[in-house]
Amino acid sequence: MITTQFRNERFANALNLVPQDLPPIWFMRQAGRYHSHYRKLKETYSFMELCKQPELAAEVALGPVREFGFDVSILFSDLLFPLEALGMGLTYDPGPKLSFSLTSENDLLRLKSPEEAIEGLKFQKEAVLRTREVLPKDVSLIGFVGGPFTLMTYASIGKHDGNLSFIKTNQNFVDKFYSLLVPLLKENIESQLQGGAEVVMIFDTAAGMLDPYNFQRYVTGPISEFAKLFPKQIGYYAKNSTEEQVRQIHEIPNLAGFGVDHRFSIKQTLKDFAGKGFIQGNFDQELLFAETSILKQKINEYLLPIKDLDPEERKGWVAGLGHGVLQFTPESSVHLLIDETRKVFGK
Numbered sequence: 506m507i508t509t510q511f512r513n514e515r516f517a518n519a520l521n522l523v524p525q526d527l528p529p530i531w532f533m534r535q536a537g538r539y540h541s542h543y544r545k546l547k548e549t550y551s552f553m554e555l556c557k558q559p560e561l562a563a564e565v566a567l568g569p570v571r572e573f574g575f576d577v578s579i580l581f582s583d584l585l586f587p588l589e590a591l592g593m594g595l596t597y598d599p600g601p602k603l604s605f606s607l608t609s610e611n612d613l614l615r616l617k618s619p620e621e622a623i624e625g626l627k628f629q630k631e632a633v634l635r636t637r638e639v640l641p642k643d644v645s646l647i648g649f650v651g652g653p654f655t656l657m658t659y660a661s662i663g664k665h666d667g668n669l670s671f672i673k674t675n676q677n678f679v680d681k682f683y684s685l686l687v688p689l690l691k692e693n694i695e696s697q698l699q700g701g702a703e704v705v706m707i708f709d710t711a712a713g714m715l716d717p718y719n720f721q722r723y724v725t726g727p728i729s730e731f732a733k734l735f736p737k738q739i740g741y742y743a744k745n746s747t748e749e750q751v752r753q754i755h756e757i758p759n760l761a762g763f764g765v766d767h768r769f770s771i772k773q774t775l776k777d778f779a780g781k782g783f784i785q786g787n788f789d790q791e792l793l794f795a796e797t798s799i800l801k802q803k804i805n806e807y808l809l810p811i812k813d814l815d816p817e818e819r820k821g822w823v824a825g826l827g828h829g830v831l832q833f834t835p836e837s838s839v840h841l842l843i844d845e846t847r848k849v850f851g852k
Contacts, residue, residue, distance in 0.1 A: 767827025
């Protein structure tokens with residue numbers, strides 16, 4: 506286990522289930538296309554350059570911390586880089602495109618071993634190191650990797666949605682791919698933690714489409730392996746997850762915590778799944794497009810029921826969005842949500 510010193514007190518309290526009035530705040534996609542800081546950099550550099558040049562990745566990650574005062578920063582990168590490292594090629598035009606897809610077990614012979622592939626992910630550790638250097642001393646830093654199942658969907662059908670029948674019905678194929686991918690992700694997680702990440706989040710955009718049995722096999726199984734290797738240093742989020750899936754994740758020993766999307770009541774989720782780690786979420790990101798007076802009303806409708814809870818009942822809460830900040834979201838709306846959250850809970 507890599508010993509971690511948490512920089513942000515509120516984030517450390519959430520992980521350690523220490524009651525507090527004001528929750529830590531960070532949003533998925535808090536650095537990205539909606540933000541003028543990022544768009545300005547994008548005028549000069551490609552997305553791949555912003556990810557792969559550590560000093561640029563650090564500058565992108567620093568931007569929203571400087572602008573909005575987030576308690577936590579996130580490694581600026583992309584979840585598909587492990588597939589590139591395995592030898593599948595990767596370009597952005599503007600969205601991600603792999604050089605080939607996995608359609609049979611023979612295609613797996615084209616991939617590199619985890620020992621070879623990890624060399625292609627060293628830039629992420631350097632980006633974590635550089636980001637830690639430029640962040641304020643009281644801001645925590647998390648890394649991230651894509652969930653194995655989501656990476657599987659991209660590797661086989663080129664995207665995270667669509668017809669998943671091939672994956673769901675070819676268990677031997679997936680198991681063989683996982684025998685390469687999961688060890689690589691373990692190395693990648695360890696590398697980011699060595700670089701200074703306090704927690705590594707597993708983001709799974711496709712896992713919500715799985716039935717309970719396959720979720721157990723393709724998601725809960727490998728996440729449990731990660732949490733066993735890196736106790737209290739692995740977080741998890743699945744887009745469109747079900748209550749059963751959240752229950753499976755919650756039961757994983759030594760998980761640092763998990764997030765839920767806006768379809769869950771955060772008040773009820775804190776009651777149902779409290780006591781094991783942080784719970785992040787989950788204001789509806791689409792509401793950030795509302796006119797200011799309406800947005801303020803929606804924010805208060807969301808926050809006041811949580812405020813009614815005793816600090817003991819909402820311990821572990823990390824304030825965030827249901828998923829992440831959407832492109833074209835007004836920056837003023839992001840400011841308003843953060844300011845209102847701190848105002849409501851800072852009293």
